[in-house]
Amino acid sequence: MPEVAQERTHWRDLKLSERHRLWGWDCPGIDIDFLFLEYDKGKAVALVEYKHEHAKPQERKHPSIMAMVDLGDRAGVPVFGVRYADDFSWWTITSLNVSARELVPEQTTITEKEWVTLLYKMRGYDLPENLFDNPKVFI
Secondary structure, eight states: OOOOOOOSSOOSOHHHHHHHHHTOTTSOOOOOSSEEEEEETTEEEEEEEEEETTSOOOOTTSHHHHHHHHHHHHHTOOEEEEEEOTTSSOEEEEEOSHHHHHHOOSOEEEOHHHHHHHHHHHTTOOOOTTGGGOTTTOO
């Protein structure tokens, strides 16, 4: 039987993480690094697993990603894997379930403004005209 993966970063609640690992291989769990629940008015609109450009790549067949997709499918919401540039100049969008592929049919790299426009669209809104006008925030 494979060994349970050990905590790598030590910036989460290490005590609980180590305790959960004692429960064994057949009791998997994951402290999701940067999973966003996108919502509007108390209703889920999407699950997004964000990864920095230097983070380990997401693997579609990893059990944790499969569980996230299962959760999104059960909730009836799109599930995306999104890698972003350190300076936020690009966002690579990977649709992980059918609902997401209806919005983004194939993996694509887009601008921050395009990604935020899609987030607004999922909520049924248009991107506010002046949202990206602040040069201090959006370079």
